[in-house]
Structure formats: C-alpha cells, structure tokens
Amino acid sequence: MRYRSQAVAYWYFAVAMLLFGLQLVFGLLSAAKYLGPDPLLYILPFDVTKVIHTNLLVVWVLTGFMGATYWMVPDESRTELHSVKLAYVQLALWVVMGVTAVVGYLFRWGTGNKLLEQPLPHKLVIVVVMLMFLWNIVMTIRKSGRFTATEGVLLLGLAGAAVLYLPSLLDFDNYTVAIFYRWWTIHLWVEGVWEMIQGGFLAYLLIRLSGADREVMEKWLYVIVGLVFLAGILGTAHHYYWVGVPAYWLPIGGLFSALEPLALVGMAMYAYSAMRRSGMSHPNTLALHWTLGSAVFTLFGAGLLGLAHTWPSVNKWTHGTLITAMHGHAAFYGAYAMIVMAMISYTLPAMSPGRREQGSTLGYWAFWLQISGMFGMTLSFATAGIAQVYLERIMGLGYLDSQLKIQVHFLMLMATSTLFTVGAALFIWDFFRRAPRLEVVAEGSEGPGATPLVARQRPA
Numbered sequence: 001m002r003y004r005s006q007a008v009a010y011w012y013f014a015v016a017m018l019l020f021g022l023q024l025v026f027g028l029l030s031a032a033k034y035l036g037p038d039p040l041l042y043i044l045p046f047d048v049t050k051v052i053h054t055n056l057l058v059v060w061v062l063t064g065f066m067g068a069t070y071w072m073v074p075d076e077s078r079t080e081l082h083s084v085k086l087a088y089v090q091l092a093l094w095v096v097m098g099v100t101a102v103v104g105y106l107f108r109w110g111t112g113n114k115l116l117e118q119p120l121p122h123k124l125v126i127v128v129v130m131l132m133f134l135w136n137i138v139m140t141i142r143k144s145g146r147f148t149a150t151e152g153v154l155l156l157g158l159a160g161a162a163v164l165y166l167p168s169l170l171d172f173d174n175y176t177v178a179i180f181y182r183w184w185t186i187h188l189w190v191e192g193v194w195e196m197i198q199g200g201f202l203a204y205l206l207i208r209l210s211g212a213d214r215e216v217m218e219k220w221l222y223v224i225v226g227l228v229f230l231a232g233i234l235g236t237a238h239h240y241y242w243v244g245v246p247a248y249w250l251p252i253g254g255l256f257s258a259l260e261p262l263a264l265v266g267m268a269m270y271a272y273s274a275m276r277r278s279g280m281s282h283p284n285t286l287a288l289h290w291t292l293g294s295a296v297f298t299l300f301g302a303g304l305l306g307l308a309h310t311w312p313s314v315n316k317w318t319h320g321t322l323i324t325a326m327h328g329h330a331a332f333y334g335a336y337a338m339i340v341m342a343m344i345s346y347t348l349p350a351m352s353p354g355r356r357e358q359g360s361t362l363g364y365w366a367f368w369l370q371i372s373g374m375f376g377m378t379l380s381f382a383t384a385g386i387a388q389v390y391l392e393r394i395m396g397l398g399y400l401d402s403q404l405k406i407q408v409h410f411l412m413l414m415a416t417s418t419l420f421t422v423g424a425a426l427f428i429w430d431f432f433r434r435a436p437r438l439e440v441v442a443e444g445s446e447g448p449g450a451t452p453l454v455a456r457q458r459p460a
Contacts, residue, residue, distance in 0.1 A: 003074040005081035007438035012067025019060035026053040034410040064340030077144035090132045097125040116168045130162040149218035154200030160193030176244040183239040192232040205291045206274040209282040220270030227263035257310040261303035271295035286359025290342035301330025322385035330378045352434040366427035373420025384409035
C-alpha cells in the first residue's frame with residue numbers, strides 16, 4: 001500500500017467475501033428445491049431463499065465496489081482518504097442494515113418489490129450510507145487537487161447509482177406504475193451506471209497491469225460512457241413490454257436494447273487493445289485473468305445472451321422463464337462479481353504478507369472452477385428455459401407439469417453450481433488464509449505487491 005487509509009479496503013473486501021459465501025448457500029438451497037422433495041418447505045421455502053440469494057448478490061457486489069473505490073481513489077488522487085473513521089462507520093451501518101434485512105426476510109418482512117425488498121427503514125439507512133460514501137470520496141479528490149478521467153467515470157457511476165436508488169423509496173398502489181419506476185433503479189443500475197463503475201475499475205486495472213497508455217484508456221472510457229447513455233437509458237423500455245404501458249415502448253425497447261451490447265463490445269475491445277499494445281508484463285497474472293475474464297464474460301453474458309431474448313417478438317415467449325435466469329446469472333457474474341474479484345486479486349498481495357504477486361495455485365483453481373461452473377450453469381438454465389418455453393408457452397402445459405419434465409436439467413444445474421461453489425470457496429479461503437498486514441510500502445517501492453515496510457506517507 002502507498003497510503004495508510006487504503007487499509008479500509010481490506011475490511012470491505014472481507015465483508016463482501018462473507019456475504020458472497022452466504023449468497024451461494026442460499027443459491028444452492030434454491031436450486032435444490034427444483035428437484036424435491038423439500039424438507040425445508042415450511043422453514044425456508046423457495047420464495048425466502050430466492051429473495052435472500054438475490055439481495056445478497058446486490059449487497060456483496062456493492063460492498064466490493066465500495067472497498068475497491070477506497071483503494072483506487074487514494075491511489076489515483078495520490079493522497080490519503082478524507083476520513084478513515086467515516087469509512088468504518090459507513091461499513092458498520094452497512095453491515096447492520098444487511099444482517100437485519102436478511103433476518104427480516106426470514107420472517108417475511110419486506111416490500112415484495114423484487115431486488116428492492118428492503119423495508120423503508122433499511123432503505124433510508126442505505127441512502128445515508130451512500131451519502132457518507134460519496135462525501136468521503138468527493139472530499140478526498142477535492143483535497144488532492146488531482147482528478148483523473150478514470151476517477152470521473154467511477155464517480156459518475158457511483159453518484160448515478162445513489163440517485164437512481166431514490167425511486168425505490170416511493171410506494172405506488174398501482175402495480176403498473178410501481179413496476180415502471182422499479183426499473184428506474186434495477187435496470188439503470190445493472191445496465192447503466194454499474195457499467196460505468198465496471199469501466200472505471202477496468203481502466204484502472206488495465207493501466208496498472210498492462211502499462212497501457214492512460215490517454216488511450218480514457219478515450220475508450222468516453223466511448224463506453226457515451227454508449228451507456230445512448231442505449232442503456234432508453235433500453236430500459238425492454239422491461240416495459242408486458243406490464244401495461246403504451247405500445248410505443250415496444251419498438252423503443254427493441255431497438256435500444258439491441259444496441260446495448262455495443263458498450264460491452266467496446267469494453268472487451270479496449271481490454272484487448274491494452275493487452276495487445278503493452279503485453280502481459282505485470283507479474284500479477286491472476287489479477288490479469290480476472291480483469292480480462294470480466295471483459296470477455298460480460299460480452300457473453302450481458303451482451304450476447306441478453307440480445308438473444310430482448311426482441312419483443314422473442315421476449316413475449318421467454319419473459320419470466322428460466323431464459324431470464326440464464327442471462328441474469330452470466331451477466332451479473334461477468335460484469336460485477338468478476339471485476340470485484342479482479343480488484344481483490346490486484347490489491348491482496350499488498351495487504352497480506354507472504355503472498356506471491358503472481359497469485360497462488362488456489363487462486364488459479366478458483367478462477368477456472370468458477371468460470372467452468374458458471375458456463376455450465378448458464379447452459380443448464382438455457383436448456384431448461386428453452387424446454388420450459390416450448391412446454392408452457394407453445395404446448396400449453398401447466399407450470400408444475402412443465403417443471404416435472406425439465407427436472408433433469410436441474411441435475412446438471414446442481415452439478416455445475418456445486419463446481420462453481422467449490423471455486424468460490426477456494427477464492428474466499430485464499431482471501432482469508434493469511435492475516436492482513438496493513439502497512440505502507442517504502443518510498444521507492446512500486447506496485448501493490450511491493451514488500452510492506454513501515455514508512456512515511458508518500459507526498460501527494
């Protein structure tokens with residue numbers, strides 16, 4: 001570490017890893033229920049395990065974003081954080097909110113608004129936490145007097161995520177209106193401002209890991225931001241197809257949703273461009289694996305699989321089926337889970353003594369097992385979803401009759417999700433198996449893997 005306050009990132013990453021593990025537990029429970037019989041039917045029914053699984057995904061990824069930002073901003077601005085104490089208070093409030101929300105879900109305490117099930121008191125805490133976070137980051141950048149384009153895109157994404165959470169605080173009696181505004185948060189997060197956050201982290205990592213020219217990377221970032229604003233915002237309309245809104249949303253959603261993958265293609269291209277220009281010369285090849293993997297898997301999961309069922313003429317058959325789960329799992333993992341793990345893999349050698357900067361054998365096993373498992377899960381959901389569409393929407397079979405006929409696909413889902421879970425468990429174990437030593441590197445040392453020594457803060 002070059003700045004003492006970057007130690008804050010470790011504790012955010014630690015919380016994120018614990019939540020990641022808990023999310024997988026509830027994910028496996030949810031998948032197992034498709035096979036039956038379910039001994040936990042009256043204790044942990046499917047609706048409860050699924051709510052906890054999906055909400056933990058959002059919470060742990062956001063926790064990872066916060067930790068990665070608290071590492072990246074001091075490094076980019078060349079100064080200590082504005083307030084370390086505020087960052088720890090923020091983390092404490094965030095953990096309390098998350099734990100009480102999960103306990104509340106067990107007792108059906110929630111709003112029923114998918115992915116935004118948090119009760120109003122929890123949502124208000126989330127707003128307070130995000131304001132604390134943004135204040136700390138803005139004041140850090142202001143104090144330094146240095147503001148890079150990478151930071152600008154990251155900050156724009158984080159601020160956008162905070163602002164777009166506000167519609168979730170509103171309560172509507174009309175279901176169509178409620179669903180309409182729900183997507184202002186969900187879609188504009190995951191297919192809008194979160195992509196800016198990913199782009200900011202991706203640019204930072206590529207500059208650090210490949211030695212790519214900063215100006216080139218920043219130009220690519222501007223392209224991605226432009227594409228996100230062009231396609232991502234109006235692409236929200238593809239969620240409006242079947243909720244009772246006027247018919248003019250159909251062509252708008254179809255056209256701009258089809259353009260959304262352009263931003264992801266741009267992201268993959270600038271990752272490839274960086275590697276081709278500079279080569280993989282950085283010793284932290286594990287972080288490079290996660291960084292490039294995020295760009296490529298995002299193009300596959302969010303781009304190609306999203307495009308596969310976004311057209312209205314296709315979506316009228318696939319909407320609300322396991323095809324959506326196919327796209328959702330691959331997209332969230334590639335775009336957001338992998339970029340968080342890339343930032344963790346990049347920073348961990350600086351925060352734990354005795355780690356090889358190249359990454360451990362466990363780390364590489366974790367990477368390939370997760371990639372293989374997620375690809376297998378995607379295929380499982382795809383084959384089950386195609387069969388479900390045919391049986392339910394074309395043949396007219398009832399939901400439960402169709403589920404019995406596609407049950408065999410869930411055997412494959414359980415096998416591949418278990419493989420993924422093993423990879424995730426190895427990553428989590430590799431994170432925790434060495435105690436942190438959060439000290440500042442010597443003045444002349446370079447990179448996060450430099451030998452940690454107690455030293456004075458590097459001048460801004």
